[in-house]
Amino acid sequence: MGKLLLIDGNSLMHRAYYAIPTLTTSKGVPTNAVYGFTNMLFKLLKEEKPDFVAVAFDKKAPTFRHLEFEEYKATRAKAPEELLGQFSILKEILSAMNIKFLEIEGFEADDVLGTLSKKAEEEGLFTLIVTGDKDALQLVSEKTHVMLTKKGITEMEVYDPEKFVNKYEFSPQFLPDMKGLMGDASDNIPGVPGVGEKTAIKLLKEYQNLENLYNALSAEKDERVKGKLKDNLLAYKEQALKSKRLATIIRDVPLNLDFNELKIKGPDREKLINLFRELEFNTLIKRLAESADGSGERKQLEKVLQIEEIYKEEGNN
Known part of the structure; x- marks a missing residue:
């Protein structure tokens, strides 16, 4: 049975933004949220070893919930501009990592995660959903578990059906x-x-x-x-x-998607390293270099990275 890792992009970016102190490049570009998210992503990929992975985002357009109830989420404070600007950076990183990200107009990230996890169950896959939103707990089943952030982005708690019932006393x-x-x-x-x-x-x-x-x-x-x-x-x-x-999370969002599109692939290392260089993510560059497989790939990386510079003490980070 294969394993699908699903990540709530909006939720974890917000968590990372508030969990990590202000971080900017030498040019003044805010990077704390995307740095925290990417670190967590690397950790999840290493520890969970999924066969498939996808990240879901909310779209700016109103969802069916806003159309049905105008006051839906109306009391929420607007996200800081320093956070909003980091989403496009994250999407560049995900593209360089060959990780599919999805955002469907009229639906929230939760609905995309709910639809993908349902399709995965039908395909016989095990799914792990990573989010800071407790609403996702309604998706918990024998084949779908939810990893919930408890504090910032470092403490996580995994819910299976037994853990949920122990806490809430219903299914x-x-x-x-x-x-x-x-x-x-x-x-x-x-x-x-x-x-x-x-x-x-x-x-x-x-x-x-x-x-x-x-x-x-x-x-x-x-x-x-x-x-x-x-x-x-x-x-x-x-x-x-x-x-x-x-x-209620919608589980039949119209997704024209084959699970092969979510299959784990190797990253475009040169593109990813260039991005990390621009963002001054020196620690992540080092981790990427250390993960290179084979002497040929490592030599190619050393040429791209000028590896002697990478192992210096990182500056901003």
């Missing part, structure tokens, strides 16, 4: 139902007023999903939910169902 696919009940402040998803995480989990343990819950509430003989809680649930039924839809 991963019902995470959107919990968001439908309690909302999600980070995405400005409203949920039901007065319902927090403990109450949402209790209800889901009892009813499994929102549809079962509301069917029960409409049945006069069901007395398990009473009082103000029942009143709120009934009063905000449509809002709860809409919140669930907003929190």
Whole structure:
């Protein structure tokens, strides 16, 4: 069984930007986010040894969620210009590494990851999704695990179905139902007023999903939910169902893609090294040189890199 590594580009770039102190080239180009992301990517490729890899990004255009709910993510602060400018640099690096990156208009990176992981499951592949967004936990299954950043980009926690159930007490696919009940402040998803995480989990343990819950509430003989809680649930039924839809990752994004396009290939080392030189990523150049296979390839690299300069103490980094 092959292994697919999927990376949430936006999430990890934001994490890296805030985790790593200000870093710029001698020309004043900010590089901290792309430096942190690339270091993490190298580490993941070395430790996880995937057969396939892809990075997903959000598109600037409004998604179907924004069209359905104008206030979706409206409370989020705008990303700093110093971060936004680094995405194009990262995409250049990914291209030089022969790593496919995907961004689909009308959908978020989560939807692309959800669609790819579903296709991978159908193909019999094991998938590891790397992200800082807990929404991705709804994708956890026996064949899809989620590696969640806990602190910055150094501490990671891997979720499989057992770990998820131990934490939330219900199955991963019902995470959107919990968001439908309690909302999600980070995405400005409203949920039901007065319902927090403990109450949402209790209800889901009892009813499994929102549809079962509301069917029960409409049945006069069901007395398990009473009082103000029942009143709120009934009063905000449509809002709860809409919140669930907003929190649900789409798994059928139209992707005209063959998994062979995601197969691990060797990087264009000369192009990558030239990029790293321009960005003054001296440590990454050294790591790339050390990973070269075969004496012929190493000699070629030494010619390109002028290797005696590489092993000096790095300046900016």
